[in-house]
Amino acid sequence: MKNYLVTIGLEVHVQLKTQSKMFCGCPVEYGAEPNTHTCPVCLGMPGALPVMNHQALKMTALTGLMLGCTIPTVCKFDRKNYFYPDMPKNYQISQYDLPLCLGGGVPLHQQAFPKDVQKEVAEPDRVIPLTRIHLEEDVAKSFHFDGSSGIDFNRAGTPLMEIVSDPEIHSPEEAFAYLTSLKQILHYGNVSDADMEKGQMRADCNISVRPEGQEQLGTKIEIKNMNTISGVRQALAYEIERQIAALERGEKLLQETRRWDDDAGQTFLMRVKETDADYRYFPDPDLLPVHTEAIVDEVRPLVPELPIQKRKRFIEQYSVSPYDAGVLADDLPLAAYFEKAAAGASKPKQVANWVLNDLPNLLSSAALTIQECPIAPEHLQELVNVIEEGKISGKQGKEVFAEMFTSGKTAGAIIEEKGLKQVSDVGAIEALCAQAIAANPKAVAEYKAGKLASINFLKGQVMKLSKGKANPGLAGEILERQLAAI
Ligand SMILES: [Zn+2]
Structure with missing residues (x-):
């Protein structure tokens, strides 16, 4: 069998988080109840006049700036003509030759890839170039019942941003990473919840394969309306296999549109694809071209710190590992919690350990989100600091942490109540060390004979004498000093 090259491009539709x-x-x-949010404009009544939603233009421009796009000074809206029951005016208002954003790219990163391949990704930090981002209106939603169909026009006219990548994605795993990373960036900009289950982000995938050495791209096949990221990965993997098998059998592939069936784990033919020309685009005479400079000036200050920048800053500012920085930056509320707790902590890296290892278990067993966490970030910071200062041991820290979660009390209050304070009083520990040395001549003799590990036994005795409250580090130092003097 020959080697095949895979070419994938994604068109992602994103519902913007506008009010109207x-x-x-x-x-x-x-x-909402079907057909309760409608008017003559979104029902497509003849003569109804559209009025542009400024907020949607701003959100699309903001997305463009976050993704490094160029925003031309003028964009316009066109009519895309076709007939479908979910679109009664027989055209969709979209953008054709003058879209709002051009170029740019979606940066990938290691943790955006599926977990099972993260470690083997050759180029985890690739940037997938974008062709364009344009703005359009969503159509209504069809429902099919036994023997009848219904249409809900609540969705008709919802602002929809279409993000089109160049055909530069090389594997189903890269497509997965692209969508994961894009979704994060949309969250950061607060332009969409991008909840795929609610249809707020949907992907059309274009995929072709060609034998290595062939210059010309293979026949492009489109998989429509994917609504899970893992589904996109599976559907693309299935198509690659199907297309290669067909070519190996000497069959010719047709340019067609297919749909993915999650339960069957297969794609099925929907229709042979129309071309752009079939839509007979022309400028919408009811909408004037949009001059974008003022919009761009308005949104430029709103560009947030992006996930890639946050990861880098967390590594530099808080000395957390690249992996931990990635997990934190993936989740904005978690990142915000971490940062509040880490800002004044003596060892911010320890804060990351608590936030990523201990906290998620407690939160999930109590069915709480990080925003509902009973431990205030400042209280976690206090706990980390008292452990670092040696006031309590790490083991005691776990106990205090669990208690903080259930009671909402501060670490200080719990340590006080339970009398957990470590003894760091040098005089008191010196006395205990002397007592341990006097009571264990055998261990002392072994130590003096060169068996240095015997000091651990003595240290254990000191801890026992103090009922676990002695600062172990300090006890070790004092023992060493006292043993050297014998
Ligand atoms: Zn309306």
């Missing part, structure tokens, strides 16, 4: 629809004042609300 793209060209009318109807509210955007997920899960």
